[in-house]
Amino acid sequence: MTTRDSFQLIGGIFLFVALFTHDWFFFALGCFFLFLLAAHRWWQKRLSRFVTITCSSPQSRVMPHTPTTMRIAVQNRSLLPLPATKLFFTLPLTVEVEGADVCREVSKQLQIQLCLHVPPRSQVIRELTVIPRKRGVLWLTDMAMELMSPFATEPCVHTGKTSYSLLVYPEITALPPYQKGSLEPLGKRLSMQRMQDDPAFIRGVRHYLPGDRQKTIDWKATAKTAQLQTRLFEYTSSQKWVIVGHMLPMYEPKLQRFNDLENERTISAIASAAARFRREKTPHSLYLNVRQRGRELFHLAEGSGKAQYVHILTQLAKMNHFVPTSLSTVFRRLEASTHKLSILLVSSRFDAETSRMAERLKKRGHEVTLLDASADTPFFRPLQRQSHSGMRASSAIREEREAVHER
Numbered sequence: 001m002t003t004r005d006s007f008q009l010i011g012g013i014f015l016f017v018a019l020f021t022h023d024w025f026f027f028a029l030g031c032f033f034l035f036l037l038a039a040h041r042w043w044q045k046r047l048s049r050f051v052t053i054t055c056s057s058p059q060s061r062v063m064p065h066t067p068t069t070m071r072i073a074v075q076n077r078s079l080l081p082l083p084a085t086k087l088f089f090t091l092p093l094t095v096e097v098e099g100a101d102v103c104r105e106v107s108k109q110l111q112i113q114l115c116l117h118v119p120p121r122s123q124v125i126r127e128l129t130v131i132p133r134k135r136g137v138l139w140l141t142d143m144a145m146e147l148m149s150p151f152a153t154e155p156c157v158h159t160g161k162t163s164y165s166l167l168v169y170p171e172i173t174a175l176p177p178y179q180k181g182s183l184e185p186l187g188k189r190l191s192m193q194r195m196q197d198d199p200a201f202i203r204g205v206r207h208y209l210p211g212d213r214q215k216t217i218d219w220k221a222t223a224k225t226a227q228l229q230t231r232l233f234e235y236t237s238s239q240k241w242v243i244v245g246h247m248l249p250m251y252e253p254k255l256q257r258f259n260d261l262e263n264e265r266t267i268s269a270i271a272s273a274a275a276r277f278r279r280e281k282t283p284h285s286l287y288l289n290v291r292q293r294g295r296e297l298f299h300l301a302e303g304s305g306k307a308q309y310v311h312i313l314t315q316l317a318k319m320n321h322f323v324p325t326s327l328s329t330v331f332r333r334l335e336a337s338t339h340k341l342s343i344l345l346v347s348s349r350f351d352a353e354t355s356r357m358a359e360r361l362k363k364r365g366h367e368v369t370l371l372d373a374s375a376d377t378p379f380f381r382p383l384q385r386q387s388h389s390g391m392r393a394s395s396a397i398r399e400e401r402e403a404v405h406e407r
């Protein structure tokens with residue numbers, strides 16, 4: 001029997017006795033117990049107006065294994081105290097919490113309990129130290145509150161609305177040195193178009209050709225050779241990279257395997273490459289084979305500053321919200337480019353199909369570099385030239401057939 005049923009029974013008994021004895025004392029006792037029940041219902045309905053919960057943190061974006069302070073404030077606007085108040089909320093198991101009263105694992109989640117005593121018309125603040133161990137987004141939209149009713153009835157269970165989010169960036173790992181250049185002249189295209197020149201650096205002269213500008217004529221060389229000479233300038237060059245991230249399906253039914261660990265390594269390798277490019281002030285763009293806003297791929301435009309770096313890490317931290325698609329869509333998009341690209345392919349599974357698509361990009365004139373993320377530490381490795389070996393084998397067979405035919 002609950003406290004509510006007990007109060008109803010006691011109040012009914014006192015009213016029944018007062019009906020036969022005509023005693024006002026028993027009538028007052030019966031009305032008092034029933035009044036406690038009515039006041040408890042009124043208090044429980046209007047509890048959200050009197051009690052509010054606020055969560056805040058000095059940092060909204062952190063790196064893994066970085067301690068951050070979580071500030072929880074419970075404000076009581078009523079004239080009644082709230083003794084022995086308990087707060088409950090859950091976080092992922094990858095988060096370590098320090099400073100809580102009780103931390104336990106419930107349904108594969110970390111349940112945190114705080115015990116508070118809130119005086120009337122005052123505010124109580126508790127600070128916790130949160131240490132995330134894995135990338136992602138920590139969301140808190142509500143907190144369960146169990147508080148003792150001031151009307152001596154059973155405890156009230158209230159769900160307080162709050163708003164708290166913490167973005168955890170991917171982990172940055174060390175990459176091996178890679179000096180192979182992607183220094184390409186601006187304006188160097190795979191199509192037949194004129195390259196752009198940098199007039200600040202002169203690299204020589206040549207004979208004048210129809211169509212050259214008159215202001216580029218070198219009159220001193222013309223006087224020496226008695227022929228019109230045109231200055232040759234250095235090409236305007238800059239280092240640019242295109243990062244292609246290969247995300248595997250979350251679950252493969254044929255292999256009966258989850259690819260969470262492989263995708264985490266790939267995301268960490270992409271973040272490490274973006275960190276190196278930002279440190280070297282190298283412009284770079286990002287392609288991911290995930291479905292985003294109705295498109296079959298995710299494309300982040302070229303950039304080199306802090307905003308580009310933060311945008312890449314933010315999208316990588318929210319990668320659980322996207323669905324992986326086929327990598328061929330990204331390769332077809334790159335094949336359609338007329339600029340000569342320097343592509344950094346980040347993948348944890350470089351199979352034969354991916355190798356064929358990479359070879360097609362190399363035949364088109366692009367430069368492809370593979371960053372293998374299958375191990376704990378990513379490393380660069382050369383591409384497998386399966387198509388060339390097949391061409392050599394077919395040419396050898398063709399030569400043997402011709403020799404037999406001649407005989």
